Amino acid sequence: METQFQLLFDKMKLEMQQQSVEITESITNNIMSRLEEKLIPIIEENKSLKLKIETQEKEIEYLKREKRNNNIIIFGVDETEKTTLELMDMLKKTFKNDINIDIEDNAINNLYRLGKKSIEGNKPRPVFCSFVNGWKKNEIMKNKKHLKKIYVTEDYPKEILAKRKALQAELIEERKKGKIAFLKYDKLVVKETINEKRKRETSSSLLSSDLQPKKQQATASLANRTNVFDVMRMRSNSLTNAPTNKQQ
Incomplete structure (x- = not known):
């Protein structure tokens, strides 16, 4: 009797454990599903906010560039003037x-x-010059x-100047290789020279000319094979017809 009660007790214990596990899983699933339902609109809103921020950052960057688009920085101008007009x-x-x-006052x-201004005054300070439109500025830059005696540069922000400075070593290396390389805002642009293009075009034309005879040889060999088969067929036909002619 005791053993039966023990078995029954163990069975009931296992069933209760299984039920508790199932209840726990169902409660957890319900909670997670409700959380997901509440989180979905928050996640979507977060995505839309991120997109808006990215768009605004691009617009701000564009406005910054536009604001500086008509500006130049001039180095090496002797600092002897007393007024802005001078x-x-x-x-x-x-x-x-x-x-x-010619540059008009307006x-x-x-x-x-x-x-x-430095105390010693040996090195002249750079001059900031902003034009009303980009025509004169582009003409000067060209x-x-x-x-x-003077040197003119674009009016770049500090972060862009840092990027351009970091790209200088790579720019020098590419130019040493004989390639056309220059900095465009904060990017390094590398192009092939005319000689490199000619070499590439010549090598590609040579490869195509080398491949063409091989193709012609392959087609010729195929033609020869077909001719051999024709000859063999003609011989076999003549051999089969020979005895019949003799009997006749």
Whole structure:
């Protein structure tokens, strides 16, 4: 009797454990499903917010670039002026003498020296120049290599200047290889030279000419094989017809 009661007790214990596990799983599943139902709209809203933030960041970046699009930074201008008008006259004369570009007073939107003046005063501070539109600025940038005493650059943000500085070593390496390489905003652009293009075109044409005779040889060998089979057929036909002719 005791053993039967023990077996019955063990059986009931196992059933209760299984029931508790099932109840726990069902409760957990219900809770998870309800949580998922509540989390789905939050996740979707989070995705839409991320997309909006990315779009706004792109718009801000575009506006920043547009704001600086008509600006240039000029290095090497002697710091002898007393007023902004004198500085403007100096730049106008330099651009006219070196690259034959006339700059009207109303073409410049803003003009000033960058940074604090050093006590020694040996090195002139760079000049910030903002044009009303991009025409004059683009004209100057196209001809800046002909400037004699001054040097002109784009007005880049600090983070873009850091990226361009980091790309300088790679730019020099690509140019040493004989390739056309230049920096476009914060990207390194590498192009093939005319000689490299000609070499590639010549090698590809040579490969195609090498492949063509092989194809012709393959087709010729196939033709020869067919001719051999024809000859063999003709011989077999003649052999089969020979005895019948003799009997006749």
